[in-house]
Amino acid sequence: MSGIIRTQGAQVGFNDLKLPGMWSRKIGKDLYEIFIGPQHPGSGHMRIVIRIDGDVIVEADPDMGYVHRTMEKLSEVRTWIKGIPLFERMAIHDACNVTLPYVRAVEKLMDIEAPERAKYLRVLLCEINRIAAFLYGFGIFGVFLGHSTMYMWPFGDREVWVELAEWLTGARLTHSYPVFGGVRRDVPAGFTDALRKAIRYMRKRLEDYRKIFVDNPVIRARLEDVGVIPKNLAIELGITGPNLRASGVKYDVRLNHPYEVYDQLDFEIPVFQEGDAYARVWQRVEEIKQSLNILEQVADWLDKHPRTPILHDKFWKTAPPLYKKIFEETGRAKLGAVYAIMKVPAGKAYERAETARGEISYYVESNGGNKPYRIRIHSASARNALVYKYIVPGHRVMDLPAIYGSIDYFPPEADR
Amino acid sequence: MSGILDAIIKIITWPPLWQLVVLGLLVPLGVVIFILWFERKTAARVQRRIGPYHVSPKIAGGLQLIADLMRYMFQEVIIPKTVDKFPFIVAPLAALILSIVPVVAIPFTSIKAYFPIDMSYSLIISLALLTLSPLFIILSGWASNNKFSIIGGMREAYLITAYELVAVLAFLSAGAITGSFNLVDIVEAQSGVKWFIILNPLAFAAAFIGVLLSTSGFPFEIAESEHEVVAGAFTEYSGLVYGMNMGAAYLKRMIFSIMITVVFLGGWQPYTPGEGFIAGYLVPSIVILVKATILMMIFSFFRAVYGRYRLDQALDIAWKILFPLAVLGFGLGLLEAYLGII
Numbered sequence: 123m124s125g126i127i128r129t130q131g132a133q134v135g136f137n138d139l140k141l142p143g144m145w146s147r148k149i150g151k152d153l154y155e156i157f158i159g160p161q162h163p164g165s166g167h168m169r170i171v172i173r174i175d176g177d178v179i180v181e182a183d184p185d186m187g188y189v190h191r192t193m194e195k196l197s198e199v200r201t202w203i204k205g206i207p208l209f210e211r212m213a214i215h216d217a218c219n220v221t222l223p224y225v226r227a228v229e230k231l232m233d234i235e236a237p238e239r240a241k242y243l244r245v246l247l248c249e250i251n252r253i254a255a256f257l258y259g260f261g262i263f264g265v266f267l268g269h270s271t272m273y274m275w276p277f278g279d280r281e282v283w284v285e286l287a288e289w290l291t292g293a294r295l296t297h298s299y300p301v302f303g304g305v306r307r308d309v310p311a312g313f314t315d316a317l318r319k320a321i322r323y324m325r326k327r328l329e330d331y332r333k334i335f336v337d338n339p340v341i342r343a344r345l346e347d348v349g350v351i352p353k354n355l356a357i358e359l360g361i362t363g364p365n366l367r368a369s370g371v372k373y374d375v376r377l378n379h380p381y382e383v384y385d386q387l388d389f390e391i392p393v394f395q396e397g398d399a400y401a402r403v404w405q406r407v408e409e410i411k412q413s414l415n416i417l418e419q420v421a422d423w424l425d426k427h428p429r430t431p432i433l434h435d436k437f438w439k440t441a442p443p444l445y446k447k448i449f450e451e452t453g454r455a456k457l458g459a460v461y462a463i464m465k466v467p468a469g470k471a472y473e474r475a476e477t478a479r480g481e482i483s484y485y486v487e488s489n490g491g492n493k494p495y496r497i498r499i500h501s502a503s504a505r506n507a508l509v510y511k512y513i514v515p516g517h518r519v520m521d522l523p524a525i526y527g528s529i530d531y532f533p534p535e536a537d538r
Numbered sequence: 539m540s541g542i543l544d545a546i547i548k549i550i551t552w553p554p555l556w557q558l559v560v561l562g563l564l565v566p567l568g569v570v571i572f573i574l575w576f577e578r579k580t581a582a583r584v585q586r587r588i589g590p591y592h593v594s595p596k597i598a599g600g601l602q603l604i605a606d607l608m609r610y611m612f613q614e615v616i617i618p619k620t621v622d623k624f625p626f627i628v629a630p631l632a633a634l635i636l637s638i639v640p641v642v643a644i645p646f647t648s649i650k651a652y653f654p655i656d657m658s659y660s661l662i663i664s665l666a667l668l669t670l671s672p673l674f675i676i677l678s679g680w681a682s683n684n685k686f687s688i689i690g691g692m693r694e695a696y697l698i699t700a701y702e703l704v705a706v707l708a709f710l711s712a713g714a715i716t717g718s719f720n721l722v723d724i725v726e727a728q729s730g731v732k733w734f735i736i737l738n739p740l741a742f743a744a745a746f747i748g749v750l751l752s753t754s755g756f757p758f759e760i761a762e763s764e765h766e767v768v769a770g771a772f773t774e775y776s777g778l779v780y781g782m783n784m785g786a787a788y789l790k791r792m793i794f795s796i797m798i799t800v801v802f803l804g805g806w807q808p809y810t811p812g813e814g815f816i817a818g819y820l821v822p823s824i825v826i827l828v829k830a831t832i833l834m835m836i837f838s839f840f841r842a843v844y845g846r847y848r849l850d851q852a853l854d855i856a857w858k859i860l861f862p863l864a865v866l867g868f869g870l871g872l873l874e875a876y877l878g879i880i
Contacts, residue, residue, distance in 0.1 A: 162768065269845035271581070271842050271843070274587060278587075340846070341845050518848060522766060523765040
């Protein structure tokens with residue numbers, strides 16, 4: 123890409139402006155090129171090259187790939203089960219959502235289905251993750267706008283959900299919770315009561331957020347009519363998730379292509395028509411409310427139904443008696459040796475899920491071996507990142523953090 | 539022996555020295571350290587944190603700021619190759635000095651013997667001196683030869699044009715009420731409850747927001763906005779010089795607070811300076827400094843509540859709201875003078 127000084131080869135840099143001690147290159151009359159990132163306090167693990175005329179951005183060039191970890195290739199040299207902790211690293215605070223389609227795709231190839239209780243447990247952790255990821259995004263957004271209270275509050279309240287997830291799965295972030303044929307653990311005793319308490323607390327806190335951040339006159343002035351993504355542009359670029367819904371398109375994988383038990387749950391996905399940064403904030407607030415509704419229903423279901431196996435019989439029948447005893451006592455299903463040596467029948471499968479940042483899809487191909495033949499991931503952030511190139515130009519330099527934060531872009535998920 | 543002691547005391551309490559070094563530098567520095575601690579503690583309270591704690595748990599982390607100061611003092615000062623060295627080093631020094639110099643033109647008592655300079659035109663002189671220091675922030679931005687610094691310096695320049703007229707007009711409205719540029723007369727005119735904050739709230743509001751604008755207080759922390767311009771004009775600075783830059787902004791805010799106290803909050807009123815050094819100089823100074831500190835505390839609380847405005851929005855506010863407000867305040871002052879309220 124332009125702007126980079128090549129150190130190998132003939133071209134070692136530009137010195138058009140004859141500045142002492144530094145490279146310089148002419149980019150156009152009255153234009154000023156600034157590299158925001160990758161070590162800039164206002165960028166994530168990415169770079170946005172902006173060219174400004176006075177205070178107005180005329181060009182923006184998102185430069186992704188700084189945290190690329192060759193995940194798709196790595197998965198080809200690991201056994202099937204190791205793919206789960208690997209793909210979690212895309213978005214560690216959204217771990218259940220990003221690995222679920224992989225698990226479901228492999229289940230599809232093996233022609234098995236998780237027990238109903240496991241499905242509810244998956245939805246439980248997915249929604250907990252979703253809320254925690256939204257709060258994480260709010261915190262980053264708050265600090266981008268210089269609002270230090272909105273930085274601290276969501277990060278503090280996120281702890282509630284992270285600890286619930288830890289109680290449920292044993293890990294704060296990379297849970298590795300859904301496994302082929304079910305989940306690893308059942309809910310501990312007293313979990314649903316704590317969950318209900320957390321739901322009540324979060325509803326109260328959302329009202330506090332509204333008072334100090336969402337309805338704050340300074341924040342409104344910064345966000346209204348900033349970074350508008352028109353409906354047709356959103357569809358054209360393939361933006362997904364809350365950003366798409368804030369632009370007036372009612373598309374949510376949970377509604378349009380229900381997976382797990384989402385079709386049995388009663389929830390409404392909010393849609394905003396404005397498409398600006400302010401609408402995207404409201405979109406996320408409303409989605410947290412919907413996730414809380416879902417969690418309430420899941421808690422009710424879990425209370426009403428007795429503890430039944432949470433792993434598919436194909437795996438559970440090989441478990442030694444000790445494992446079954448542990449499960450009866452503590453609700454923990456220890457994974458049998460069968461997972462380490464399992465082979466997946468040859469075939470192709472495609473699965474998708476709704477993560478906190480939008481739709482993630484997995485294409486899984488197996489040649490019948492104990493390792494995947496090919497896995498292709500299309501993550502939400504990678505699709506949402508394109509938007510910077512199209513909506514940032516025309517805004518002022520100070521709008522860039524506002525737009526960046528409102529998109530809730532997460533570089534590790536995009537780069538994979 | 540006592541003769542030498544008397545001489546030393548005399549030198550220290552010589553008004554120009556006392557006012558510039560003690561009231562202008564040492565006390566505001568102490569207040570700034572307290573305010574920084576207060577700012578972090580209140581923000582922590584709002585944000586459900588503890589704030590500074592581990593350095594000195596018994597006094598609620600009060601020594602944390604001293605520790606931070608020491609860190610700045612002993613950090614290596616890096617001067618990049620590409621900077622213009624002379625202005626790069628001189629600009630922050632000049633900004634620091636120029637932000638405390640206005641204190642010589644501010645009276646801390648009504649007794650003539652304790653004036654550092656003649657007070658006849660003190661309002662004009664102090665305002666003129668207060669407007670000098672931002673020029674050196676722009677200079678340090680230019681001298682840094684860094685894109686972020688230059689943008690930060692330019693933002694500072696935009697903001698100067700926006701707030702300077704507002705702040706000057708707002709402060710001058712006190713001159714309009716009293717018909718005098720003498721700050722002593724202005725304070726004396728505010729005897730009883732006739733403080734100018736009550737008589738002329740418009741000018742006070744304009745001056746208050748103008749000070750926020752001029753000292754990068756939230757919600758106008760724009761010139762150093764971390765997320766676009768790293769540290770604005772100070773991006774290339776490190777160590778003590780960076781600390782000086784940061785300290786200059788707070789010292790300037792303190793001097794501005796003293797100005798607001800004198801002009802709008804009745805100065806040393808309701809106290810009346812008596813005879814001698816203590817009753818005639820020390821006590822009224824303390825009254826003024828306490829009022830100014832309370833004002834500083836209000837300024838710093840905004841950090842916990844607001845984000846920051848965009849540059850063009852801040853300029854909009856300054857030109858479309860504050861400037862008319864300041865003009866109205868000035869008009870109100872003239873009207874009150876005409877009606878003879880004072």
